[in-house]
Amino acid sequence: MNIESAAVNILKRGVELDTKKRYTEALVCYQEGLQILVDKMKGEPDDTVRTYLRKKVEEYMNRAETIKRIVLHQKETGQFxxxxxxxxxxxxxxxxxxxxxxxxxxxxxxxxxxxxxxxxxxxxxxxxxxxxxxxxxxxxxxxxxxxxxxxxxxxxxxxxxxxxxxxxxxxxxxxxxxxxxxxxxxxxxxxxxxxxxxxxxxxxxxxxxxxxxxxxxxxxxxxxxxxxxxxxxxxxxxxxxx
Structure with missing residues (x-):
């Protein structure tokens, strides 16, 4: 599938930061990458490509929500x-x-x-x-x-x-x-x-x-x-x- 390379690079960087537990930086990357994917999905005429993009969007969105919860918990407990x-x-x-x-x-x-x-x-x-x-x-x-x-x-x-x-x-x-x-x-x-x-x-x-x-x-x-x-x-x- 040909997803815009900009989104791929940003999301890869997000995963890399996520792995290093640099969560707030990863979140910025995920949000930027997701925006590109969502924009591409809206204008995509091919149903197969659109379904694939939607799956990717859900995948990264779920991870972004998980990170938000991790950061919120660490802030609340003074562990961030x-x-x-x-x-x-x-x-x-x-x-x-x-x-x-x-x-x-x-x-x-x-x-x-x-x-x-x-x-x-x-x-x-x-x-x-x-x-x-x-x-x-x-x-x-x-x-x-x-x-x-x-x-x-x-x-x-x-x-x-x-x-x-x-x-x-x-x-x-x-x-x-x-x-x-x-x-x-x-x-x-x-x-x-x-x-x-x-x-x-x-x-x-x-x-x-x-x-x-x-x-x-x-x-x-x-x-x-x-x-x-x-x-x-x-x-x-x-x-x-x-």
Missing amino acids: HEQVHIENNSTGHGYKTLFGRFLDADVDFVIVEDPYIRSFHQCQNFLRLCELLVRSCPNLRHIELLTSKDAKTEGDQREWLKSLGNDLQKYKVKLLVKYSETLHDRQITLSSGWIIKIGRGLDFYKAPENKFCLGVYDLELRQCHETTVDIVHSKNVKQSYG
Whole structure:
């Protein structure tokens, strides 16, 4: 049977992630692949092909529903843990790919803890994250950043973050910046309970080779340093802003 290769590739990737117990990523693949199959099935004139496609759709839909139940159970029991290992020099790890699937209407505040949002490129990484949050979370109202100061860049850092805060207000989002000299943890906490812990924080991308190469703007194409991303869920996320 000639099913569109795009659907086959996406669903294969879903099975691969499913096997590795990276359930939320597998779910995204299954949903994308299913959409292609359903669209193809609607326009398919051949009854035999349509029956075959319907069987495949049911098969993957059932698995997707099973995964949803597994994730829900793990969240309820506090056992959810998904890990992504980013290899040195690998690409394809933009913020949206890594954790965009958790950004939705359930998120009304986000707490970013990262001691290294200080230099220009680090503040730009935080800006990219804010852009993604504003685009993906329609009910977002607060972003809290907990970071540290650096004597060399402190003045610039304050100005950059102030400019960003002013701009976020246009989207009815308040940016609250707090500083700590003892902060070590690096994590992004969503009000919906998802917690994304990136070993290197937001700054795990390598510097581009020059200002006119792929990856300068699209982080999916930027090479990465080796790091590990752990995603967990807590039912007790508390906002700390006033």
